[in-house]
Amino acid sequence: MITRNPAGAKKPVTIETVTADSYRQAKDRLRDAIARLGEEGRFRLPSEAELSTALGVSRATIRSALQSLQKEGRIRRLHGQGTFINRHAIGIGANLAEASPFIDLLEQAGYRPGVRTLDQRVVALDQELAASLELPVGDRALRIERVFEANGEPAVHSVDYVPANLLGDHPEERDPRRSTFEFVEVGAGLSVCYSVAEVRPVLPPRPVVTALDVKRSHPVLRLRHTHIRANELPVAVTVVHVNDDYLRFSVIRTYLDQ
Amino acid sequence: MITRNPAGAKKPVTIETVTADSYRQAKDRLRDAIARLGEEGRFRLPSEAELSTALGVSRATIRSALQSLQKEGRIRRLHGQGTFINRHAIGIGANLAEASPFIDLLEQAGYRPGVRTLDQRVVALDQELAASLELPVGDRALRIERVFEANGEPAVHSVDYVPANLLGDHPEERDPRRSTFEFVEVGAGLSVCYSVAEVRPVLPPRPVVTALDVKRSHPVLRLRHTHIRANELPVAVTVVHVNDDYLRFSVIRTYLDQ
Secondary structure (H helix, E strand, O other), rough: OOOOOOOOOOOOOOOOOOEEEEOOOOOHHHHHHHHHHOOOEEEEEOOOOHHHHHOOOHHHHHHHHHHHHHHHOOOOOOOEEEEEEHHHHHOOEEEEEEEEOOHHHHHHHHOOEEEEEEEEEEEOOOHHHHHHHHEEEEEEEEEEEOOOOOOOOEEEEEEEEHHHOOOOOOHHHHOOOHHHHHHHHHHHOOEEEEEEEEEEOOOOOOHHHHHHHOOOOOOEEEEEEEEEEEOOOEEEEEEEEEOOOOOOOOEEEEOOOO | OOOOOHHHHEEEOOOOEOOHHHHHHHHHHHHHHHHHHHHHOOOOOOOOHHHHEEEEEEHHHHHHHHHHHOOOOOEEEEEEOEEEEEEHHHOOEEEEEOOHHHHHHHHHHOOOOEEEEEEEEEEEOOHHHEEEEEEEOOOOEEEEEEEEEOOOOOEEEEEEEEEHHHOOOHHHHOOOOHHHHHHHHHHOOOOEEEEEEEEEEEEOOOOHHHHOOOOOOOOOEEEEEEEOOOOOEEEEEEEEEOOOOOEEEEEEEEOOOO
16 A cells, blocks of 8 residues: 655755665665664664665665664664664564555565455545545545455455546546555656554444454554645545554654654 | 653763753744744745754754654655655644653643542562563562543543662652653653554553543553663553543654655
8 A cells, every 4th residue: 555655765865866776775774784783782883884885875875764764763863972773663563653565564464465456436525535635525536445464364454545636537447456656656646755644443334344354343443644745735545444453553652852 | 651851962962962951942943933834835944054043042953853853754854955844744733653741742632631640559560561671570660550631531541660670769659740750760860762652442441441431342542652761671661541532643654765
């Protein structure tokens, strides 16, 4: 459901052009390095210059990767003291502040992940959706209902609403196997920049009871995302219900200005 | 329950000493400035130098405040392009990644906030608590059970466990009106640096049903915090149940390395 957005990273930066790939590789390798250092009981990271040399990527890329890891709460940076690993944050699986695809989260949790599209159709926006998308009530949107599976069992129910005017002609003919954001990014060149997600504990509504095969009395985590693109306009709404028997989120809450 | 930790901010930084007060003031004033700019439809922030002059605080302080706001998802910084306001993130009330005291969150939500201590006693650590606190099973801890109120109605149930060895002699004689972290910080000079919180939707256990005056079938948000201090050792566990009729959390999920 969620894909990283390379658009901004392809723009020129102060020193050089950072491609999404080198950035992602640097971040993955930094993660590995952090895990290794943590296991060895070393919680202070080498300098940006040393990391740049060791991983063979530019300092701008290292800096971006460090900023991202800091924002996720994995590391903390103290002026004049260095960069430190938040040891207890290394191991947590599904970080709520980190926008990862459910497929990846389920795989990281040790499951064989899968996804099924239950329904795809064009709907008229009701008042609540229209307000979130800053569009008139009654405007058309593509509604995509999917289930993410863990070892073939339904674990996450997801409904995306994407304004039809972002999808060009005949939105209902889109390939249902492609991700919603692939539609939006590839189809309309409008990339998701951040999402605001309301986090609620709820009893599953009827369609979720059926789709996730849970009891009506089984509480689930409801995440209602409004996805915002770089021009600050909302681009889509995604309402997710998570059966936390399969996927349990954590969040790093930091106190100190780091 | 949660207090900011000024310890790190009092240490020397690269350029000068940043005190917790000037930092907090700068952050509050930056927040105000951001809200004003947002209302005027201006989403790009002035430079660090301009903000430093306008708010009358050092650039080091401005930089710390900007980093903190960035980590909370309120702003995004793009190399070579500037700092931008995440417009849709300004208005959200209770940010899950931002560690604010419940008293403040309830006040921001428009309630007259209050807190009541239900119980305070010394307990022996069970296996789960001992594992989180990295202490032997059976070690003593101070257990503090409290309710945070919204206009006199119970809204949040909180239980803190603080190892007795951090509290000096006679932990049971502590003033129950003082916050847990005040105990730990003032009493033992060990400051909380970050917390890892597991986020779960649950049906309220029996004591929470009573304390929050909710039905057993009313799902609540359970946040189980392990608080970590600067030396990377766990310092306390707090288990919170939130009635989201009163307090609803959101989280900013960012995609781009900003």
